Amino acid sequence: MSRRVVVIGGSGHIGTFLVPRLVRAGHEVVSVSRGQRAAYVDDPAWADVQRVTVDREAEDAAGTFGAAVLALEPDVVVDLVCFTADSARALVEALRGRVDQLLHCGSIWRWGRSLRLPIVEGAGSPPPDEYGIAKAEIAELLMAETAGGGLSTVSVHPGHIVGPGWEPINPLGNLDPGVWQRIAAGEPLPVPGSGAELMHHVHADDVAQLFELAIAQPEAASGHEFHAVAPTALTVRGYAEIAAGWFGREVRLEPVSWDAFRETTTAAYADASFGHLDRSQCMSIEKARAVLGYAPRYEPEEAVLESLRWLLEHGRLEVSRPLVV
Structure with missing residues (x-):
């Protein structure tokens, strides 16, 4: 109608x-x-x-x-x-x-x-x-x-x-471009918490x-x-490993306390990370599937990669190594 x-x-x-x-x-x-x-x-x-x-x-x-x-x-x-x-x-x-x-x-x-x-x-x-x-x-x-x-x-x-024109929440749960730069360079990534926290x-x-x-x-x-949401959610560890692979790198995670993590970044980025990782959310879509027939096309890493590629192609993000995917 x-x-x-x-x-x-x-x-x-x-x-x-x-x-x-x-x-x-x-x-x-x-x-x-x-x-x-x-x-x-x-x-x-x-x-x-x-x-x-x-x-x-x-x-x-x-x-x-x-x-x-x-x-x-x-x-x-x-x-x-x-x-x-x-x-x-x-x-x-x-x-x-x-x-x-x-x-x-x-x-x-x-x-x-x-x-x-x-x-x-x-x-x-x-x-x-x-x-x-x-x-x-x-x-x-x-x-x-x-x-x-x-x-x-x-x-x-x-x-x-996430999607074209959108800065994706990165593996640390914030919008710090330095996270992508460290991943692309193969540098150690300071990770607060266990690395098993979820983002959807x-x-x-x-x-x-x-x-x-x-x-x-x-x-x-x-x-x-x-x-x-996407059909699945990503852990911090899994997200970082997948993202490193996009640049032909292996992830190097460095577990740190939240206090130590706050010393590595700005207060705004640290607060954003805490907001995402402390929630550690994975949402059900069974209701949307059953009631309305919802069928998301994108897995989370596919959607993030599309966003990241757009940012790089439009000069919104600079990294030392190009994507290999």
Whole structure:
């Protein structure tokens, strides 16, 4: 069934793949963004997309963002850039009774440390940080809205997104380019923890796939949250070994304490590493498979390699040795 879909944040990494998917599925698509940035990957489908510029932060502050979205006459709204419960609540109140479906992009960080693996929707531990707490509040708000007979909502929770134009979370759980430089040079890599900690990546197109499936099956998806991740997760050790192989190297891991690790990098990179490795998450996708037919195309290392190759080809990352794959 063809519907008019408004994608908020449509020119971002998920939107780069979701918007063309929706066009090809026969939907009328409006991409809303705060600027005129082009999508990260060219696709002829964008010629059929209406593009609208809206400053969400300013509109939220004025209490007019919901009205601005409604003015676009959507049947379905996909919100890829909502980060506070207040912003989500305002949009829900504006859309209630006026649109068929609201889909929200959450995060697997709406859960905290892993206690049982894989983590199933609804069974994770509480998030420890401000970002995760906000994402959990939004997901719970949306589920309560639908359960109470209000707006039909869906929450999709991506893992660590990778793809063209995106810097991948590296084997140490941060965005320090020096990690890739050390791996490519065959230099020792200081690793806090045991090396068995887990990270769960996902290609942006696989996240887009799950959103598309939820739009195509609104009754099945309504009121649910779904994890959008690759079929498998990577340990720190395994990820580092695979990455070293891309440069024709063997990995050289150097176990260190967290205090010692913090002395080797910036506070921001160390905090990012702790956030990823302390959670040590591996998410289940069985619910998304069973309910919606989710079938991610990319294993995590395939998605990361695509990101890394893009960064190197576009001069966004410099290393001393080229890829050999």
